[in-house]
Amino acid sequence: MTSSNFKKSLEIMNRARAHLPGGVNSPVRAYRAVDGDPVVLRSGNGAMITDVDGNEYIDYVNSYGPLILGHAHPDVIHAVQEASKSGTSFGAPTEPEVDLAELVASTFPSIEMVRFVNSGTEAAMSAIRLARGQTKKDLIIKFEGCYHGHADGLLASAGSGVATFGLPDSPGVPAAMAAQTLIAPYNNLEAVKSIFEAHPDKIAAVVVEPVAGNMGVVAPQPEYLAGLRLLCDQNDALLIFDEVISGFRVSASGAQGFFDVHPDLTILGKIIGGGLPVGAYGGSRELMEEMAPTGDIYQAGTLSGNPIAMAAGLATLNILLADSEAYNYLNSLGVRLAAGLESAAKDIGIPLSVVQIGSTLTAFFQDAVPTNYDEATRSDTAMFAKFHREMLNRGVHLAPSQYEAWFLSLAHDEKLIDQTVNYAREALMACQSN
Numbered sequence: 118m119t120s121s122n123f124k125k126s127l128e129i130m131n132r133a134r135a136h137l138p139g140g141v142n143s144p145v146r147a148y149r150a151v152d153g154d155p156v157v158l159r160s161g162n163g164a165m166i167t168d169v170d171g172n173e174y175i176d177y178v179n180s181y182g183p184l185i186l187g188h189a190h191p192d193v194i195h196a197v198q199e200a201s202k203s204g205t206s207f208g209a210p211t212e213p214e215v216d217l218a219e220l221v222a223s224t225f226p227s228i229e230m231v232r233f234v235n236s237g238t239e240a241a242m243s244a245i246r247l248a249r250g251q252t253k254k255d256l257i258i259k260f261e262g263c264y265h266g267h268a269d270g271l272l273a274s275a276g277s278g279v280a281t282f283g284l285p286d287s288p289g290v291p292a293a294m295a296a297q298t299l300i301a302p303y304n305n306l307e308a309v310k311s312i313f314e315a316h317p318d319k320i321a322a323v324v325v326e327p328v329a330g331n332m333g334v335v336a337p338q339p340e341y342l343a344g345l346r347l348l349c350d351q352n353d354a355l356l357i358f359d360e361v362i363s364g365f366r367v368s369a370s371g372a373q374g375f376f377d378v379h380p381d382l383t384i385l386g387k388i389i390g391g392g393l394p395v396g397a398y399g400g401s402r403e404l405m406e407e408m409a410p411t412g413d414i415y416q417a418g419t420l421s422g423n424p425i426a427m428a429a430g431l432a433t434l435n436i437l438l439a440d441s442e443a444y445n446y447l448n449s450l451g452v453r454l455a456a457g458l459e460s461a462a463k464d465i466g467i468p469l470s471v472v473q474i475g476s477t478l479t480a481f482f483q484d485a486v487p488t489n490y491d492e493a494t495r496s497d498t499a500m501f502a503k504f505h506r507e508m509l510n511r512g513v514h515l516a517p518s519q520y521e522a523w524f525l526s527l528a529h530d531e532k533l534i535d536q537t538v539n540y541a542r543e544a545l546m547a548c549q550s551n
């Protein structure tokens with residue numbers, strides 16, 4: 118393939134760079150980490166997407182996770198169309214937000230009440246405020262390589278985007294804000310214990326991705342999540358699970374249901390919005406009623422609980438949860454893809470370790486299976502960049518960073534997985550030979 122196959126994408130990106138920093142509205146999209154130019158997308162249908170030049174791709178980005186049904190599912194599109202006919206926003210209560218709150222509360226064991234916001238970033242920021250307000254403590258513990266959105270105090274050691282750019286932190290975050298965040302390596306309970314010991318009665322919360330997805334997919338080791346639960350209980354700190362990716366992806370009850378460890382607060386986003394902008398945070402009635410108007414911890418939003426976004430989320434979840442085989446099917450596709458990628462790499466002699474949990478996985482270009490950020494970053498990112506380009510040229514759309522998850526949807530099938538594995542085999546051979 119030559120650049121003439123991407124003529125329109127290149128033209129549009131040139132225009133984009135004049136008026137959008139880097140030509141994008143979110144940094145990873147710019148393809149800096151894979152040293153290329155992004156393809157500009159025009160449409161999606163099921164597991165497939167089409168760019169503005171008419172090239173087709175099997176999509177493993179799926180909008181970074183929300184699209185568990187694939188692109189443009191007819192029922193979701195219908196729900197959005199119907200909702201929008203009745204008006205786009207009211208700034209007053211509507212029924213769909215009650216429906217979605219009931220659904221979330223009925224599926225997540227630790228959630229009785231929920232507050233909808235407009236992004237995962239906003240949900241994480243608000244959950245932390247609630248934890249601080251309720252515990253009357255200021256410090257939080259987060260983990261290297263976990264991402265909880267881009268709020269000031271949460272950007273420290275924040276995984277994919279930041280990892281991709283090699284920025285340890287971001288300029289513009291006041292040192293005093295960053296100092297409220299204490300960082301521990303993932304999967305290391307001793308480190309968390311030491312931090313609690315060093316700051317007695319000062320730590321409001323531990324916030325964690327129960328399955329890490331933003332240093333690439335990294336699994337929690339057995340007893341890790343239960344160990345965090347215990348440490349929080351012993352130290353009167355809240356445990357916050359950021360399930361923006363894992364919620365409704367790892368299982369219908371998120372990672373908390375899958376691993377049977379219940380946090381005090383849960384942060385949600387992505388799938389619950391069905392591809393529209395949504396975030397949420399939830400927990401027990403007692404905790405959530407600390408928020409205004411029932412309590413005095415303040416958080417608000419003009420478009421929060423937006424009826425169109427609620428409709429997209431409800432349609433998505435209703436289809437997903439009605440199919441009792443959905444998660445088994447998604448996992449079987451994940452297993453098949455992971456096995457195919459590993460055996461192709463083994464045959465060709467390129468080190469590759471795949472971490473796969475259900476419908477999400479990362480193929481790390483290294484021999485070992487990473488258990489934390491330090492280990493994840495030992496991957497051969499130059500090799501990943503070549504692989505990414507070779508896959509794109511063959512019609513497979515992967516996130517343009519070694520440290521992102523691949524996302525499967527119910528629209529993928531065994532045939533597409535096998536096709537992807539065949540392309541991966543060719544791509545790895547091409548990587549090997551240049």
Ligand SMILES: *Cc1c(COP(=O)(O)O)cnc(C)c1O
Pocket residue numbers: 235236237238239241264265266267326330331359360361362386387395396
């Ligand atoms: C995507 C993500 C967020 C941020 O959500 P936005 O909607 O992009 O603000 C927070 N936490 C995790 C784990 C995420 O993957």
